[in-house]
Amino acid sequence: MMVNFADKAVFGLAADEIRADLGLSATRFGLANSAFFLLFSLSAVVVGVLADRLSLKWLLLVMALLWSVAQVPPALGGGLAVLVGTRVVLGAAEGPAFPVAQQIAFSWFPNHRRNLPGALVTLGVTFGVITAAPTLTWVIDRHGWCSALWALAVAGLVWGAAWFGLGAIGRHREDRPGADPSGDEETGEETGAASGRASSWAAYRRVFGSRTWIGVTLAYFTSYWGVALMLVWLPSYLKNALGYSSGAAGTLVAVPWAVGAVVLLGQAAVTGRLMRRGVPSRWARGRVGAALLAVGALCLLGLPLVNGHAAKAVLLFLGFGFGGSFAAIAATTVAEVAPPRRRGGSLGTMNALVTTAGLIAPTVVGAMVDAQGHAGYQNAALAYAALLLVGALAAAVLIDPQRDAARTGAPLPERNRP
Template sequence: MTAAPTAPPQPHAAAAGPTTSSSNVRAWTVTALLVVFMMVNFADKSVLGLAADEIRADLHLSATQFGLVNGAFFLLFSVAAVVVGLAADRVSPKLLLVLMALLWSVAQVPAAIGGGLAVLIGSRVFLGAAEGPAFPVAQQATLAWFPNHRRNLPGALITLGVTLGVIVSAPGLSWVIQHHGWRMALWVLAGVGLVWAAVWAVFGADGRHQIGTAGANTRAERAAAQVPYRRILTSRTWIGATVAYFTSYWTVALMLVWMPSYLRNGLGYTADEAGTVVIAPWTIGAVALLAQAGITGWLMRRGTGSRRARGWVGGALLALGAVCCLALPLVDGSTARTVLVALGFGLGGSYAAVAATSVAELSPPSRSGGTLGVMNAVVTAAGLAAPAVVGALVDAQGSDGYQSAIVLSGLLLTVGAAASFWLVDPARDIARLSA
């Protein structure tokens, strides 16, 4: 987020000589493959949102029912994230990743073949269980190729894969849905998952750097390596990063599930237009992620601590997103509202890299997979609640329910920004864990 080698980590693995040119190439090759991994992951997540109106018409679903279907994706998502996150401290991430990709493809098949609401729910629950550990394990596998001071960019790129997955797939999947049906889109995603698994099996590899307290060379570091999970999970940094990431993920869930419907039914875009406009918040999020990585890296190279370089920069993104969401009722016209929603959700949904790198810095090597997995489990509970809450608002208020949902998101992002500013300080909590 080696992070999870098959053999116990060696005390001086992180300092095993200078980085060679070939290992550097391998590190970025693995990073590129894992960016694509996250692209496939979020294309899988976004497909139902892109086909929301078609699925609701085909299966005769209310907005609340459709929200519950999408929430079902997260029913086992969090449990799987914890279980596999803990396993990632002992099992090769390369093996875990290829197994996950294969299971994603299998999960698409039942709903792609046919069936009604029950089949769709079962398929999404299975897919959610298979995808739950994806982000923490991908972060762990990537960051294990880089020392701490070089992790901001690769960590951001893995998160960028989330946005690129929607940006790249949304127009193509929308076209498939409009011309060949939403079930054909599931077949396409199943095939893409199989191709990635085959490529990763050949070119994937586990990294050599430990995550967290590097090297365990001092008495304090050796003590930190034995710290129980309980102390890490009750640290202010872990709590602050998790709360902030939860509010950020709330907006991500709404972008995945309800943004296309809001564009079509709330702002009057056609299906084809919505399939293009929907990439706007994801594009803004991608730019925000790269900017955050650049600013954070620059600050840390100048000696700025993680509290400001990560916690404050990430908190600023959430605060800006909150302002845009809360301003929505103050403007009229579809263009102005599209701009505010794109900025609010794009900026608000870009906290994941800050959360992952902050927790990775905090955690000792033997605890990184578990702490990242538990964080992901708590955070993605937002994906279980957000679609159902918005569905209920839409059923109760009609198209005005979308605006209420966006304002609610702004309030949550305000809480997340405060948590990031006030609580995230890895250096302080590392010292406390080592005491």
């Protein structure tokens, strides 16, 4: 996930350089970044379904190799068409990464122990940006943005080699007695009413029609809107609207991700403690997630009320840090409500719908900046705050995994089995 999000962050870090090199307006640059998400969502669905049948280890390896290859054409040179085309390919390869990575992590832990592992995988996103922001900014300033793409291609290949030698799947992939410990292939026949339901495509319809899945998807969509803005427009916001230098912006852009890391770990600790005490998931996951989104919204709504760039930056970092921290809750909640052999498709489809925010947000904000100038950045943050409030309401009202698991055919959590 660190490599995955460094790949995503590089264009935001090099936004001004790329726009100057290729003569792009803010709107056209936003469209180029939105192209990344053109096949991102579709591939998340397709690979998510395949993940229920194929080796998770090999799926992730193939995706990572494609990430690396996709960096090469724009690094060699070319215009806007090359840039857009390779971003489409990169998006298709990276779209399924988060749900597949979460599935692999979950395969090593029972349901009530998945909060911390899920948060740690999500922290890869944060660490990817925290390490990439200053490092890639330095490379871009001294050697140009094409050199940053070469660095990312090498990083992906190195990770692929390490994963090929060390990657493995845990024994909890199926969440049922007698499951194949390797988790690499489907084995055996399922028994029982729940397993019978899970073995048919109707199981997907039950999951997608559940209030929990709908609530998680809505809430995560609003959260991911901010993730897309942080990746594409936050460096420009800091430089153009708040007056920070390129070097300072390259460092400060990591701050909201660092805030998100602290929030993620805190959320994992709180959620895990509540669930070990027997608190229902609608509170331990749904209401905790709603609170994170609400805090983020309130921070961003305070932007017009403060003066000074430093005060605005603090509220901005807190708002994006809290608002963008719903991913781990989304993954663990869907994993709880989906039958094991439909978990990949359920996570992948959620991710596909959620990441359409990445297709829309960069273009919308680019148009706002072109139309409103520097004021467009703050207005975009306020619009994001309004979305977060909608997401918080959806999480608080709709999420109840224990209620919906009985309808979808998901197994009882391991700790509750006889």
